Amino acid sequence: MVPRDGDRPAPLLPLGAELREVLARAPLLLFLDVDGTLAPIASRPEEAVVPAETKRAVTAVAALDDTRVALVSGRSASDARRMVAATHVWAVGNHGSEAVGPDGEEIVDDRVAPYEAV
Numbered sequence: 001m002v003p004r005d006g007d008r009p010a011p012l013l014p015l016g017a018e019l020r021e022v023l024a025r026a027p028l029l030l031f032l033d034v035d036g037t038l039a040p041i042a043s044r045p046e047e048a049v050v051p052a053e054t055k056r057a058v059t060a061v062a063a064l065d066d067t068r069v070a071l072v073s074g075r076s077a078s079d080a081r082r083m084v085a086a087t088h089v090w091a092v093g094n095h096g097s098e099a100v101g102p103d104g105e106e107i108v109d110d111r112v113a114p115y116e117a118v
Contacts, residue, residue: 030061032058038058063088071091076098077099
């Protein structure tokens, strides 16, 4: 069990006072890269897999009060969400040109929308 500090899990490593103060603020925003961070680098993109224990950890963090999690990827936002399979997360894909919100709403940058069908 992770020790708790108020409503958030206490950090496992000692932190400086300034960083501790920032992490204690609400909401906590956590941005996680998919390929190479949550999923180990694979020879081919379609072979990349997020380990089950990582999926569980992301889901648990996203369920914390006053915590927002965003998956960041060069892949499509929907592909990033599918790979991580966590609930209550944002996914930002295609290098920031699109996003999928926690409730599945899709957001596409107006500047790239004309190329969506290409």
